[in-house]
Amino acid sequence: MPLWADAIIIMVLALLIDRFIGELPNRFHPLRWMGNVLGWIDRRLRKRKGLWAVSLGFLSYMLILSIFGGVALLLTACLRTYVPEPYGEILWIVATAFIVKISFAVFSFRKHCDPIRKDLDEGKVAEAASKVQMIVSRNTLGMDSEHISSSCCETVSENYADSVCSPMFFTGLLGLPGAFIFRCANLMDAMWGYKNEKYGDLGHFPARLDDVLGFLTSRMSILFITLGAMFLGMNWRDSIPVARREHRLTPSPNSGWPMTATSAALGISMEKKDVYIMNPGKPLPTTEDVRKCLRLIELSSILFLIIVTVPLFTFAGIHIQIMAEDLIVRGIEWISGMIL
Numbered sequence: 119m120p121l122w123a124d125a126i127i128i129m130v131l132a133l134l135i136d137r138f139i140g141e142l143p144n145r146f147h148p149l150r151w152m153g154n155v156l157g158w159i160d161r162r163l164r165k166r167k168g169l170w171a172v173s174l175g176f177l178s179y180m181l182i183l184s185i186f187g188g189v190a191l192l193l194t195a196c197l198r199t200y201v202p203e204p205y206g207e208i209l210w211i212v213a214t215a216f217i218v219k220i221s222f223a224v225f226s227f228r229k230h231c232d233p234i235r236k237d238l239d240e241g242k243v244a245e246a247a248s249k250v251q252m253i254v255s256r257n258t259l260g261m262d263s264e265h266i267s268s269s270c271c272e273t274v275s276e277n278y279a280d281s282v283c284s285p286m287f288f289t290g291l292l293g294l295p296g297a298f299i300f301r302c303a304n305l306m307d308a309m310w311g312y313k314n315e316k317y318g319d320l321g322h323f324p325a326r327l328d329d330v331l332g333f334l335t336s337r338m339s340i341l342f343i344t345l346g347a348m349f350l351g352m353n354w355r356d357s358i359p360v361a362r363r364e365h366r367l368t369p370s371p372n373s374g375w376p377m378t379a380t381s382a383a384l385g386i387s388m389e390k391k392d393v394y395i396m397n398p399g400k401p402l403p404t405t406e407d408v409r410k411c412l413r414l415i416e417l418s419s420i421l422f423l424i425i426v427t428v429p430l431f432t433f434a435g436i437h438i439q440i441m442a443e444d445l446i447v448r449g450i451e452w453i454s455g456m457i458l
Contacts, residue, residue, distance in 0.1 A: 172322050178306070183302045234408075235409065256269070274408075284335040304328050345418065352383045384407055
C-alpha cells in the first residue's frame with residue numbers, strides 16, 4: 119500500500135478509536151505511567167531552587183520523552199521491519215493509530231460532561247458540582263447551575279488547543295516523535311507548571327516549552343472554531359474579533375484563544391469567579407449550551423484533522439517517523455552484530 123494511503127488510514131483510524139473505544143483504563147494508560155514516573159522523581163528531589171532545579175526539569179523532560187517515545191517507536195519499528203508482509207504493515211498501521219490516539223482526545227469530554235448535564239436537568243445541583251470537580255481545579259462546593267455549566271464549557275474549549283490542535287499538529291508535522299514531544303511537555307506542565315516555591319524553578323522548562331509549542335496552535339484553533347460554528351449555524355462572525363480582544367483574560371498565554379472564540383460562537387459568557395469573565399454582557403451557559411459546546415468542539419476537531427493533520431502527516435510526519443524507526447532498527451542490528 120502506498121505510504122500516503124497508510125498515513126490517511128492511520129489518522130482516520132485514530133479518530134475512530136477515540137470515538138468508539140475512547141480512553142484506555144487509567145491503570146493501563148501511558149499518560150498515567152508518565153505521571154507515575156514524574157511522581158517518583160518528584161518525591162526524591164530535595165533542591166528545588168535555582169539553575170540546578172531548572173536543569174533537573176529539563177533532564178526529567180528528556181527522560182520521559184526518551185523512555186516513552188523510545189518504547190513507542192521501538193514497537194512500531196519492530197512491527198514494520200520484522201513482521202512478514204502483509205501482517206507487518208497492518209499491525210504497524212493499527213499500533214501507530216492507537217499510539218496517536220493516546221496523544222489526543224476529541225470525544226472523551228462527553229463522558230464527563232453528559233452526566234453533569236443530566237444531574238443539572240434533574241435539579242441535582244450538588245451532585246453536578248461534585249462531578250465537575252473532576253474536570254476543573256477550582257473549588258466547586260456550593261456552585262450554582264450556571265457556573266457549573268460554565269465550568270464545563272471552559273474546560274472543553276480550553277482543551278481544544280491542548281488535547282486536539284497541538285497534539286494533532288505536531289503528530290502531523292513529525293509523526294509519533296512530534297506527538298510525544300508535545301504530550302510530555304503538556305503533561306509536565308500540568309504536574310509541575312506551578313509558580314510556587316515547590317515547582318517555580320523545577321517546572322520552568324516544561325511550562326515554557328508547553329507555552330512555545332502551543333503558541334501557534336492555540337491561535338490556529340480560533341479559525342477552526344469559527345469554521346465549525348459556521349457549519350452549525352452559530353454566531354461565527356464574532357469568534358475571531360472576541361478572541362483577539364479578550365484572549366489575555368486567562369493566566370495562560372494560550373488557553374484564552376479557544377475559550378473566548380467558543381464563548382462568542384455560543385453567544386454566552388464564561389466566568390471563573392475572581393479570575394475572568396469572558397464575553398461579558400452575554401448570559402451564562404445552560405445545559406443546552408454545554409451540549410452545543412461539545413458539538414462545536416468535536417466538529418472543529420474533525421475539521422482540523424481533515425484540513426491540517428492529514429495533509430501534514432501525509433507529506434511530512436509519516437516520513438519523519440519512518441526515518442526515526444529506521445534509526446532504531448539500525449541500532450538494534452548494530453547491537454546484535456556486536457553481541458553475536
